[in-house]
Amino acid sequence: MLRATSSRLARATPRVAAQHYKPSISFPDRKAPKDKHEPHAHPAAPTDISSNFSHFQEVFSSGPHFNPDKIQDISSLAENPRAEGEGVAGSQGKAAKLAEGTVEDLHKLPKRFWDTPSLRWNEDELEAIMTGGASTSKAH
Known part of the structure; x- marks a missing residue:
C-alpha cells in the first residue's frame, strides 16, 4: 500500500512539471506600435x-530664462570691488537689502x-584632517 502511494506521487511529479x-x-511587446507621447502639464502644476x-513649452524652449542685461562680467567685478556690506546680488544691479541687525x-x-571654542580647531583635530584620519593621536 505504501508503495502504491509513492508510485502515484512519482507519476504526478512529471505531470506537474510538464504543465506550462x-x-x-508580463513584458511589453517590443514590436507593438507605440502610442505617440503628447506632453502635458503635471497634475500638480500651477x-x-x-x-x-503650449505657451509654457514655447517660453521654456526659447532659451535662457534670465535677463542677460543684468549679468555682469567677472572681469568688471575685479575692477570694481563691491562696496562694504553690498552682497553679490547688489553687484549685479539688484539691490539686496539685509534686515536690520x-x-x-x-x-x-x-x-x-x-572665535568660540566650538569653532576653534586644536592640533589633534588638524592632524587628523591633514592625515585623513591616519594620525596616531586622538582628538578630544
Whole structure:
C-alpha cells in the first residue's frame, strides 16, 4: 500500500512539471506600435502653467530664462570691488537689502561671536584632517 502511494506521487511529479508555467510578470511587446507621447502639464502644476501649457513649452524652449542685461562680467567685478556690506546680488544691479541687525559674513561680527571654542580647531583635530584620519593621536 505504501508503495502504491509513492508510485502515484512519482507519476504526478512529471505531470506537474510538464504543465506550462506562466510567469506572473508580463513584458511589453517590443514590436507593438507605440502610442505617440503628447506632453502635458503635471497634475500638480500651477494653474497658470496647466491652463496654457503650449505657451509654457514655447517660453521654456526659447532659451535662457534670465535677463542677460543684468549679468555682469567677472572681469568688471575685479575692477570694481563691491562696496562694504553690498552682497553679490547688489553687484549685479539688484539691490539686496539685509534686515536690520543681520550681517552677510560671520567674520564681520565682533570676535566673541566667531572665535568660540566650538569653532576653534586644536592640533589633534588638524592632524587628523591633514592625515585623513591616519594620525596616531586622538582628538578630544
